[in-house]
Amino acid sequence: MSGEFDLIARHWWHTVPSSSGVVLGNGDDCALLAPAPGMALATSTDMLVAGRHFLPDVDPEALGHKALAVNLSDLAAMGARPLAFTLALALPRVDEAWLAALARGMLALADAHGCALVGGDTTAGPLTLSVTVYGEVPPAQAFRRSAARVGDDVWVSGTVGDARLGLAVLLGERPPLARADWQAHVRARLERPTPRIALGLALRGIAHAAIDVSDGLVADLGHVLAASGVAAEIDIDALLVGQAVHPAVRALPLAEALSCVLAGGDDYELVFTSPAARRSEVQAAAAAAQTPVTRIGRIMPGPVATHPLADGRPRVRLCDAQGRPYPVPPGTRLGGFDHFATMSA
Ligand SMILES: Nc1ncnc2c1ncn2[C@@H]1O[C@H](COP(=O)(O)OP(=O)(O)OP(=O)(O)O)[C@@H](O)[C@H]1O
Ligand SMILES: Cc1ncc(C[n+]2csc(CCOP(=O)(O)O)c2C)c(N)n1
Ligand SMILES: [Mg+2]
The missing domain is CATH 3.90.650.10 (PurM-like C-terminal domain)
Known part of the structure; x- marks a missing residue:
C-alpha cells in the first residue's frame, strides 16, 4: 500500500539533530524553530522543475542532493549556518526505489550540514521539488x-x-x-x-x-x-x-x-x-x-x-591583466540564465 501518509512516513521521516535550533520537527501543523539569541533567521526558497532544471532521467540520488544544495548555497551566500529545511514535492507517480534514492541523496547532505527536514508537502503532479531552507546569521554580518x-x-x-x-x-x-x-x-x-x-x-x-x-x-x-x-x-x-x-x-x-x-x-x-x-x-x-x-x-x-x-x-x-578592455571574441555569451527570456507574453 502506498497512501500519501505511508509514503511520507517511509521516505521523509527524519530525526532532528539535537543541537540545531529546532524546537519541534516533522509531524505537527508547523515546525518550531528557535535561532540562537542575537541571531536572525535566514530563509530562502528555490525549486527544481523536471525538464527545466534537470532532465527527467537524472539519477534521483543526485537530484535529492542538488535540490537541497542549491538552497544551502543561498544560506552560504548570506553567511548563514543551516538549521532546517522543508520540502514540497509534486510526484507524477509513486516509484518506491526512485523515492528512496531521492531521500538518500537529500538527507545525506542534510546530515552533513546538521540541517533537519522539519516539514513539507507531498502531492501528485508534474515532477517538482521546492525546498525552503532556514538558517541563522548575526544580522550585522550577513552579506x-x-x-x-x-x-x-x-x-x-x-x-x-x-x-x-x-x-x-x-x-x-x-x-x-x-x-x-x-x-x-x-x-x-x-x-x-x-x-x-x-x-x-x-x-x-x-x-x-x-x-x-x-x-x-x-x-x-x-x-x-x-x-x-x-x-x-x-x-x-x-x-x-x-x-x-x-x-x-x-x-x-x-x-x-x-x-x-x-x-x-x-x-x-x-x-x-x-x-x-x-x-x-x-x-x-x-x-x-x-x-x-x-x-x-x-x-x-x-x-x-x-x-x-x-x-x-x-x-x-x-x-585584461593591465586593466585594458578585454577583446571578447565574437559568439561569447554574457547574459545569464533567464526562465522567461524566450517566452512571449
Ligand atoms: N514568487 C516570489 N515571491 C516573492 N519573492 C520572490 C519570488 N520569486 C523570487 N523572489 C525573490 O526575488 C529575489 C530574486 O530571486 P531569485 O530566485 O532570482 O534569486 P536567487 O534564489 O538568489 O537566485 P536563483 O533562483 O537563480 O538561485 C529573491 O530575493 C527572492 O526571494
Ligand atoms: C535540463 C536543464 N536545462 C537547463 C539547465 C540550466 N539551468 C536551468 S535553471 C538555471 C538557473 C538556476 O535556476 P533558478 O534561477 O530557477 O534558481 C540554469 C543554469 C539545467 N540545469 N538543466
Ligand atoms: Mg531563486
Missing part, C-alpha cells in the same frame, strides 16, 4: 547584496563554467569530453554542486557583499552591483589562468570557454567582495574552510541603482 563598496576586491570560490560544460554534453550540444576524468568532473559539478557553507561562515566579518552563482557569473555579480549602486572590472586573464577555471573548460575554444565561465550558470560558487586591505584574511578564511578562492576583479564607481534586480544598466567591464 547583503547592497554592501559592495568602491575599492573592494571581487572574489570567486571554486571553479565556474564546468557545470555548463557538463550540461552542454548532456543536452547533446557537444560530444562527451575525450578525457574520462574531465567528463566525470563536469557532470558531477552539474549534478552534485557543493554548497559553500564553510566558506560563508569563515568570511563572516570579512566579506561585504556576496551572491551564489546560479544564473551565470556576470548576471549574478550584476545583481550585487545593481543593489550596491556600483560597477566592477573583471580581470579575464586572472580568471582564465587562475584556479577558478577547470582545465576542461580552459581547453575549449575561447568564445565557448568564456561563455561557460561568464554566463554558464549552475555553478553554486560564491562571488563576494571584501576590502583590498583584507586580502590575507580572505585567504586565511578560505584555507580554514578548505575552499579555494580566486581574486578576479575590483569594485568601481557606477550608476546609482534604480532597482536591485532588473536595473538593466551594464555594470561589468571585462579587462
Whole structure:
C-alpha cells in the first residue's frame, strides 16, 4: 500500500539533530524553530522543475542532493549556518526505489550540514521539488547584496563554467569530453554542486557583499552591483589562468570557454567582495574552510541603482591583466540564465 501518509512516513521521516535550533520537527501543523539569541533567521526558497532544471532521467540520488544544495548555497551566500529545511514535492507517480534514492541523496547532505527536514508537502503532479531552507546569521554580518563598496576586491570560490560544460554534453550540444576524468568532473559539478557553507561562515566579518552563482557569473555579480549602486572590472586573464577555471573548460575554444565561465550558470560558487586591505584574511578564511578562492576583479564607481534586480544598466567591464578592455571574441555569451527570456507574453 502506498497512501500519501505511508509514503511520507517511509521516505521523509527524519530525526532532528539535537543541537540545531529546532524546537519541534516533522509531524505537527508547523515546525518550531528557535535561532540562537542575537541571531536572525535566514530563509530562502528555490525549486527544481523536471525538464527545466534537470532532465527527467537524472539519477534521483543526485537530484535529492542538488535540490537541497542549491538552497544551502543561498544560506552560504548570506553567511548563514543551516538549521532546517522543508520540502514540497509534486510526484507524477509513486516509484518506491526512485523515492528512496531521492531521500538518500537529500538527507545525506542534510546530515552533513546538521540541517533537519522539519516539514513539507507531498502531492501528485508534474515532477517538482521546492525546498525552503532556514538558517541563522548575526544580522550585522550577513552579506547583503547592497554592501559592495568602491575599492573592494571581487572574489570567486571554486571553479565556474564546468557545470555548463557538463550540461552542454548532456543536452547533446557537444560530444562527451575525450578525457574520462574531465567528463566525470563536469557532470558531477552539474549534478552534485557543493554548497559553500564553510566558506560563508569563515568570511563572516570579512566579506561585504556576496551572491551564489546560479544564473551565470556576470548576471549574478550584476545583481550585487545593481543593489550596491556600483560597477566592477573583471580581470579575464586572472580568471582564465587562475584556479577558478577547470582545465576542461580552459581547453575549449575561447568564445565557448568564456561563455561557460561568464554566463554558464549552475555553478553554486560564491562571488563576494571584501576590502583590498583584507586580502590575507580572505585567504586565511578560505584555507580554514578548505575552499579555494580566486581574486578576479575590483569594485568601481557606477550608476546609482534604480532597482536591485532588473536595473538593466551594464555594470561589468571585462579587462585584461593591465586593466585594458578585454577583446571578447565574437559568439561569447554574457547574459545569464533567464526562465522567461524566450517566452512571449
Ligand atoms: N514568487 C516570489 N515571491 C516573492 N519573492 C520572490 C519570488 N520569486 C523570487 N523572489 C525573490 O526575488 C529575489 C530574486 O530571486 P531569485 O530566485 O532570482 O534569486 P536567487 O534564489 O538568489 O537566485 P536563483 O533562483 O537563480 O538561485 C529573491 O530575493 C527572492 O526571494
Ligand atoms: C535540463 C536543464 N536545462 C537547463 C539547465 C540550466 N539551468 C536551468 S535553471 C538555471 C538557473 C538556476 O535556476 P533558478 O534561477 O530557477 O534558481 C540554469 C543554469 C539545467 N540545469 N538543466
Ligand atoms: Mg531563486
